[in-house]
Amino acid sequence: xxxxxxxxxxxxxxxxxxxxxxxxxxxxxxxxxxxxxxxxxxxxxxxxxxxxxxxxxxxxxxxxxxxxxxxxxxxxxxxxxxxxxxxxxxxxxxxxxxxxxxxxxxxxxxxxxxxxxxxxxxxxxxxxxxxxxxxxxxxxxxxxxxxxxxxxxxxxxxxxxxxxxxxxxxxxxxxxxxxxxxxxxxxxxxxxxxxxxxxxxxxxxxxxxxxxxxxxxxxxxxxxxxxxxxxxxxxxxxxxxxxxxxxxxxxxxxxxxxxxxxxx
Amino acid sequence: xxxxxxxxxxxxxxxxxxxxxxxxxxxxxxxxxxxxxxxxxxxxxxxxxxxxxxxxxxxxxxxxxxxxxxxxxxxxxxxxxxxxxxxxxxxxxxxxxxxxxxxxxxxxxxxxxxxxxxxxxxxxxxxxxxxxxxxxxxxxxxxxxxxxxxxxxxxxxxxxxxxxxxxxxxxxxxxxxxxxxxxxxxxxxxxxxxxxxxxxxxxxxxxxxxxxxxxxxxxxxxxxxxxxxxxxxxxxxxxxxxxxxxxxxxxxxxxxxxxxxxxxxxxxxxxxxxxxxxxxxxxxxxxxxxxxxxxxxxxxxxxxxxxxxxxxxxxxxxxxxxxxxxxxxxxxxxxxxxxxxxxxxxxxxx
Numbered sequence: 056x057x058x059x060x061x062x063x064x065x066x067x068x069x070x071x072x073x074x075x076x077x078x079x080x081x082x083x084x085x086x087x088x089x090x091x092x093x094x095x096x097x098x099x100x101x102x103x104x105x106x107x108x109x110x111x112x113x114x115x116x117x118x119x120x121x122x123x124x125x126x127x128x129x130x131x132x133x134x135x136x137x138x139x140x141x142x143x144x145x146x147x148x149x150x151x152x153x154x155x156x157x158x159x160x161x162x163x164x165x166x167x168x169x170x171x172x173x174x175x176x177x178x179x180x181x182x183x184x185x186x187x188x189x190x191x192x193x194x195x196x197x198x199x200x201x202x203x204x205x206x207x208x209x210x211x212x213x214x215x216x217x218x219x220x221x222x223x224x225x226x227x228x229x230x231x232x233x234x235x236x237x238x239x240x241x242x243x244x245x246x247x248x249x250x251x252x253x254x255x256x257x258x259x260x261x262x263x264x265x266x267x268x269x270x271x272x273x274x275x276x277x278x279x280x281x282x283x284x285x286x287x288x289x290x291x292x293x294x295x296x297x298x299x300x301x302x303x304x305x306x307x308x309x310x311x312x313x314x315x316x317x318x319x
Numbered sequence: 320x321x322x323x324x325x326x327x328x329x330x331x332x333x334x335x336x337x338x339x340x341x342x343x344x345x346x347x348x349x350x351x352x353x354x355x356x357x358x359x360x361x362x363x364x365x366x367x368x369x370x371x372x373x374x375x376x377x378x379x380x381x382x383x384x385x386x387x388x389x390x391x392x393x394x395x396x397x398x399x400x401x402x403x404x405x406x407x408x409x410x411x412x413x414x415x416x417x418x419x420x421x422x423x424x425x426x427x428x429x430x431x432x433x434x435x436x437x438x439x440x441x442x443x444x445x446x447x448x449x450x451x452x453x454x455x456x457x458x459x460x461x462x463x464x465x466x467x468x469x470x471x472x473x474x475x476x477x478x479x480x481x482x483x484x485x486x487x488x489x490x491x492x493x494x495x496x497x498x499x500x501x502x503x504x505x506x507x508x509x510x511x512x513x514x515x516x517x518x519x520x521x522x523x524x525x526x527x528x529x530x531x532x533x534x535x536x537x538x539x540x541x542x543x544x545x546x547x548x549x550x551x552x553x554x555x556x557x558x559x560x561x562x563x564x565x566x567x568x569x570x571x572x573x574x575x576x577x578x579x580x581x582x583x584x585x586x587x588x589x590x591x592x593x594x595x596x597x598x599x600x601x602x603x604x605x606x607x608x609x610x611x612x613x614x615x616x617x618x619x620x621x622x623x624x625x626x627x628x629x630x631x632x633x634x635x636x637x638x639x640x641x642x643x644x645x646x647x648x649x650x651x652x653x654x655x656x657x658x659x660x661x662x663x664x665x666x667x668x669x
Contacts, residue, residue, distance in 0.1 A: 215399070215401045222393070
């Protein structure tokens with residue numbers, strides 16, 4: 056076995072500390088939660104409904120906003136325009152502003168007497184205290200992850216491939232869907248998964264816009280506040296296990312597949 | 320077939336200026352120039368990827384200057400082939416056929432036919448990342464030719480290939496041309512230009528500096544740039560002096576060359592082909608009127624013989640056979656004699 060240098064040993068020790076910092080609290084929580092309490096918590100309707108709500112609202116927010124965000128990312132990757140730096144700065148805003156403040160901003164944007172709220176009312180939709188509001192809050196804080204990943208993906212697609220496609224008779228739309236998007240897909244998928252993950256774990260913005268119905272991060276907070284650490288742990292562990300399962304599944308689905316040839 | 324008239328395009332640090340040339344049907348037209356001369360930009364302008372600031376592009380008397388890329392009837396093969404990595408070879412070739420109202424069996428037949436012609440039929444199910452450089456270039460050609468373009472634009476198609484593959488692909492390009500395809504081929508390699516083209520235009524810093532047949536361009540270069548670019552090494556600015564009815568070209572204070580030319584010409588360039596220069600170990604009695612002793616500065620083997628650079632007060636390059644080099648014991652640092660017939664000296668008016 057190759058001998059490690061002193062520098063490598065130091066770096067390894069520091070890395071181990073970082074890993075320990077992440078693993079230790081989680082491991083501690085897992086070890087302090089009995090399988091029985093986990094099983095009982097999983098049987099609670101409130102918990103199952105909350106987990107399902109968290110998953111589907113984050114998924115919906117990701118998919119709905121991806122329709123606009125992905126083409127926008129393409130534009131950012133390909134075009135230079137005045138104030139482009141300002142635009143990219145704006146995209147990163149949701150990452151840097153406090154999420155409770157983001158929640159207040161969203162509340163003002165979707166409340167009944169706002170423009171969007173009035174339009175919603177026409178269709179019988181009230182964003183505040185409604186899954187639709189949760190979707191908006193989750194998407195607001197997690198969009199930068201998708202946009203930046205997709206933009207990087209599109210930037211990595213050689214422009215000459217798109218030019219070649221145009222000279223082969225493809226329309227700009229066809230070039231986007233057959234060349235740019237497929238070649239940037241791995242980055243986009245990573246971005247989608249990140250956006251979904253970030254949305255699922257959102258607390259601050261969502262609790263302002265919609266305390267009820269409760270997504271799981273809010274439920275954990277409520278149980279901790281009302282009944283203490285011991286009562287909040289099983290829900291936390293359950294939610295982490297389900298989140299991990301979902302993410303591993305998505306990552307596995309995102310792995311490169313061998314191409315299937317048409318019958319040529 | 321293809322006519323460019325005063326095409327200009329200006330960027331911050333480069334511009335195309337009044338590019339004009341005509342490619343007739345059936346031509347193999349070469350656009351020859353150094354890297355950065357604007358060759359690729361000319362192709363992209365013809366293809367519609369770049370819009371010119373002024374000028375016009377006509378194909379078969381139809382103005383396509385503002386026409387959509389997809390409707391120009393032009394095929395473009397990029398320098399690095401630009402094959403789609405996420406599609407198989409067959410899917411790459413099939414790409415231009417999308418949207419055409421062809422039956423699946425007709426499409427399949429078209430794909431197999433063009434793949435067979437380009438010797439890649441056995442590769443249809445392969446992915447581009449498993450292909451060699453030559454196979455990728457054939458794929459790029461197949462994908463473009465399946466559209467049956469009116470004119471095929473080639474951007475340095477042989478640049479990334481080794482010598483053996485270059486020869487192979489040159490043969491392929493000749494075959495494609497022989498089958499009736501009009502070609503516009505861009506390159507920096509004058510030997511490639513000479514071996515393939517029936518018409519050549521030389522481009523320098525965004526401008527066409529000379530165009531004509533290979534003979535016209537290579538044997539009568541109109542500028543020092545063209546001469547040096549096409550491999551003519553003995554190309555000197557000169558002033559014509561007439562003494563006792565005989566014409567001489569004054570190159571510098573010490574070198575005067577006897578030549579046959581119209582005495583009314585005053586300034587221009589002298590062109591002397593390396594193969595028209597004789598070398599000897601000692602002075603010889605001959606019909607040559609221009610004879611100098613000089614020192615051999617460099618001996619360089621080339622594809623066409625041995626290039627011997629001799630300093631006679633100016634650098635002159637002679638092209639001799641390897642046997643002559645050995646027989647005359649010519650070596651760097653040694654002296655030798657140079658003989659140039661007056662009739663072999665060509666004067667080009669500036």
